[in-house]
Amino acid sequence: MVSAKDVQELVKSKLKGYKFLIVSNREPYIHMHTPDGVQVKTPAGGLTAALDPLMQATGGTWVAGGSGDADRKNVDKQNRCRVPPSNPKYVLKRVWMSKGEVDKFYFGFSNQTLWPLCHNVFKEPIFDESFWSGYKHTNALYAEAIRQETRGIDKAFIWFHDYHLGLAPKMVRNGATKKQKLVLAHFWHIPWPAWDTFTLLPWGKEILDGMLANDLIGFHLPSYCINFLASVEKVLGIKPDYRVLNVKYKGRTIHVRPFPISVDFDTIDKLARKPGVAREIKRVRAPQYIPYKYIGVGVDRIDYTKGIL
Template sequence: MKSDLVIVYHRQPYEEVEHEDGTVELVENKSPNGIVPTLKGFLGRAEHASWVAWKYADDPVNPQFERTVEISDTYGDYSVTRLPLTRNQVASFYHISSKEAFWPILHGFKERYNYDPVDWPTFREVNWAFAEAAAEEASDEAVIWVHDYNLWLVPAYIRRLKPNAKIAFFHHTPFPAPDMFNVLPWREEIIRSLLECDAVGFHIPRYARNFLACCRSQTSARTAEERATEPALVKKDSTALSERVTPVSIEFKGRKVLVDVNPVGVNYDYITELSQRDEVQEKVAEIKESLGDCKLVVSISRTDYTKGNIEQLETFERFLRDRPEWRGRVRLMLVSVASNRNMAAYEEIQNRIEELTGRINGTFGNFEWQPVSLMSTAIPLEDLVAYYRAADVCSITPLADGLNLVCSEYCVAQSEEQPGVLILSEFAGAAVLLDGAIPVNPFSHRSMDRALEQALSMGPTERAERMKKLKASAGRFTNANWTDKELELFEALRNGASEIED
């Protein structure tokens, strides 16, 4: 059965659990929070939907698993097409091309860009395989929805295979300005592929405007329409990522490409309900009892040079050095979840984080008090929500981040009686969405130091006022709202919204 919605994303929409007898069970995601469950929320809203992802195979010709499986879970009935890719193909297209070449450029780290090992023919080959699978699954009226930078070439290939398809793309990372993006030797091919879409989506207006500038740099594309930025996306205190005008559409070769600015959010209702469960409340009480009179600062992210983990630790070290009265009275819980363990860049960051943690604890700690708790494995959301509620401060200070949902999770989890304080980098996309955070420039020691001191010293009235604004902001940008707006976009595409009127 052909599908009227095809989601193309590199990850499968479930967890694979291998049993002792060698059988593999496809288990539904435990938490309805996160990007995969959010995307799965679309599956039950279509008459029939498909999902295209990759799966390891020693021999892609004879992969030893069914290419397409039918799934029935709480999200609905849908098909999943698994592309058999070898470990070498995945390493080439994902770990090398995407992570070593694209990732640093997307986040503005030109000095970490590594062109030499990129195998562009393999990247094309893998993207072609995704496009073929998507085109095969799609009905004539389908919307094919492609996700993120590692599938940049898929739209152009789908357009070849299925010329009348409605193609949407959503970019989950930052999109850089031309001076940065044009470092990529394949820049024109990438841009021309994205311009084959009927709609290209971004979290915030800045990324959409950067994309438009890159299109102008590489092609004759021009702005077809723009409008004043939605008030909820314009802050009174201007942030580094603010834009007062948002592109609406681009015209290229007689076609109109819609520009979709729609920030994804968290599962507000689920996190609220979770924060009020008895077991979570008990965990909060345990954490607070273990802290005694200490205040708790939490910072949660992946291990990545973009996330500001090292800057976070260096700020805390300076704070303890320059404010001796706080020694023994504050602790930092840094959750830095290791990813891409085989990549030298991430190993280097993890080693530096561990070195700094050891130095801070060795310099300032004692038998009764260790200033930094470092966790390098993922924490279940139930426990994470308990730490959110127990924490006095949440410090999210990436050097660059497409959006960042941890800060929103923290705000939604807060109690009205004893709310915490959010420190938020101006260079996280979420800084454009959330009112009430202490804005910080992670490239400035003075800014980082002042923000931490301000947060720890803030009185209850100001804390409550700020958190009220933050929760209201997070409530405007939820995963449910994102879903509704994307479905409206799909309906508009089916009704010909991307066609140029005579």
């Protein structure tokens, strides 16, 4: 198993001299108003759970959308704050979006267009021009935030995450200065559909053009890599090398690879071994509480692509 220390050493050895940035829609820490004052909470979700330990080990800057009702009051003039609050290890740079922008970018194009399309579920994706416009606009907001963080920097490694940011890589690359050396990578956390499903997307060419501004594109499974390359071939008319999972585009070679992501097992294991957990398990297993031999517990969100047990 690869540890946080292993990743730290890898980043130090391979990215020496590079500024390290992670870019995602969801932020790893949220400032919220509560009756007891402002509190910092960590959002639920695999992305932040997987990447926060990495960032704490390596340092750098995490660019993400501000979502807490006290977020704006807890950043500096550059919309930055140090996290985790108890023991700061890296910088969180927040991107601000209005409710209307979130509705079109996140709840609209990301979740009502790309999500059902990529999961190939029996729910028709919504192809709405206003959603697409909002998606483009918000990707531009992220690209501008990244430009602010890399201004005056000669070398930077920028790691984009998920389907919310399909256009931002091209915007960032196009906005770089001639002397800047930017290495762009993108991990797409959901499936990439078969090419004949992807071609239903009216803006598929633009999404592919944005994604191919990366140097490295990662998916969970090899089949998703093949689906992506097949989409490139069918939509853009470019023949990839399926044998080595590469494609040449606009004078550059883009590498497409499977990288199954994991969770922070050590932290979860420690939580599971706490005395309070054992007591609760014993209480739930008591016959007078639940008189069944087998008990199933599910923690998935209520979503049509996730099973609720």
